Amino acid sequence: MTTTPETLTADVLIVGAGPTGLYGAYYAGFRGLSTIVVDVLPQAGGQVMALYPEKEIRDVAALPSIRGRDFVANLVAQADTYAPTYLLGRQAVSLDHESDEPVVTLDDGTVVRARAVVLTAGIGTPTPRPLEVGAEWLGSGLSYFVIDPAVHADRDVVIVGGGDSALDWADALASIARSVTLVHRRKTFRGHAATLARVQESGTAIHTDTEVVALDGDLAAGVLEKVTLQARSGEQVVVAADHVIAALGFISDLGPLREWGVELSGRSVAVDRAGRTNLPRVYAAGDLTDYDGKVRLMSVGFGEVATAMNHVAVELDPELTLFPGHSTDDAA
Numbered sequence: 001m002t003t004t005p006e007t008l009t010a011d012v013l014i015v016g017a018g019p020t021g022l023y024g025a026y027y028a029g030f031r032g033l034s035t036i037v038v039d040v041l042p043q044a045g046g047q048v049m050a051l052y053p054e055k056e057i058r059d060v061a062a063l064p065s066i067r068g069r070d071f072v073a074n075l076v077a078q079a080d081t082y083a084p085t086y087l088l089g090r091q092a093v094s095l096d097h098e099s100d101e102p103v104v105t106l107d108d109g110t111v112v113r114a115r116a117v118v119l120t121a122g123i124g125t126p127t128p129r130p131l132e133v134g135a136e137w138l139g140s141g142l143s144y145f146v147i148d149p150a151v152h153a154d155r156d157v158v159i160v161g162g163g164d165s166a167l168d169w170a171d172a173l174a175s176i177a178r179s180v181t182l183v184h185r186r187k188t189f190r191g192h193a194a195t196l197a198r199v200q201e202s203g204t205a206i207h208t209d210t211e212v213v214a215l216d217g218d219l220a221a222g223v224l225e226k227v228t229l230q231a232r233s234g235e236q237v238v239v240a241a242d243h244v245i246a247a248l249g250f251i252s253d254l255g256p257l258r259e260w261g262v263e264l265s266g267r268s269v270a271v272d273r274a275g276r277t278n279l280p281r282v283y284a285a286g287d288l289t290d291y292d293g294k295v296r297l298m299s300v301g302f303g304e305v306a307t308a309m310n311h312v313a314v315e316l317d318p319e320l321t322l323f324p325g326h327s328t329d330d331a332a
Contacts, residue, residue, distance in 0.1 A: 018046020029082020
């Protein structure tokens with residue numbers, strides 16, 4: 001039986017659910033615009049949640065220090081004031097125009113008809129660097145993300161990697177997992193020294209100059225039981241494992257966005273001071289964009305997406321004023 005693809009409508013489609021996209025969803029609602037947010041990652045938060053959810057963020061105004069996970073939770077709560085629709089774990093693959101209004105098709109066939117599109121996809125579509133063994137365990141005993149740390153409570157966890165995300169997850173899970181084993185193929189770690197020190201003091205088993213060479217268990221039942229590690233010397237050791245987290249980093253590119261016809265500046269989208277691209281009713285903000293004097297900071301992205309949303313609001317309803325007033329004036 002053929003299933004007709006779902007068609008959704010909104011005033012604004014935001015492509016990218018990182019910090020800039022989430023703030024954009026809030027600001028669109030503040031301007032009275034209905035919003036759909038699409039992201040290829042399975043959770044909101046972009047790179048913050050994928051790479052360093054437990055790390056302290058210190059470069060956002062009025063927040064002396066905040067854990068990445070809490071920062072994203074606050075952004076989601078702020079956006080949810082205006083009830084945006086989230087389509088996570090889905091990729092926007094094509095863009096067409098009907099009567100100047102954008103129509104975006106997702107990789108699952110969903111069609112989104114929006115009056116405007118705002119691109120906030122950061123540095124592009126992130127593809128996890130794969131673990132060389134155990135691909136058949138992906139989605140069962142192997143993952144590239146930690147969506148909910150509580151899932152690993154009282155479990156044996158093996159974390160593979162040597163960067164900030166691997167150290168962050170080892171640090172975060174040490175207090176709740178039955179055991180944490182950290183495996184890195186090099187002698188030294190690239191992640192933050194203070195995090196490494198906490199991991200070393202936590203009782204985590206650390207194997208350097210070592211790689212994962214096998215994952216074993218009941219694959220049919222999706223039950224991982226053990227992982228075989230091999231040191232550079234050739235020595236092997238088997239450790240208990242309910243789950244392997246491959247925190248090996250990401251490869252990012254613009255993906256299907258390259259085929260949409262937006263003007264590019266290298267690997268970035270060219271925009272004017274209002275956030276407009278060369279395509280009608282298509283705007284962009286955040287790390288994805290480029291212009292003379294661009295500084296890639298989250299705080300800059302927040303200002304850019306607020307500017308873009310105000311211009312979107314006026315383009316969709318010319319009777320509105322560009323300056324929206326202050327949030328303190330909003331009855332919501």
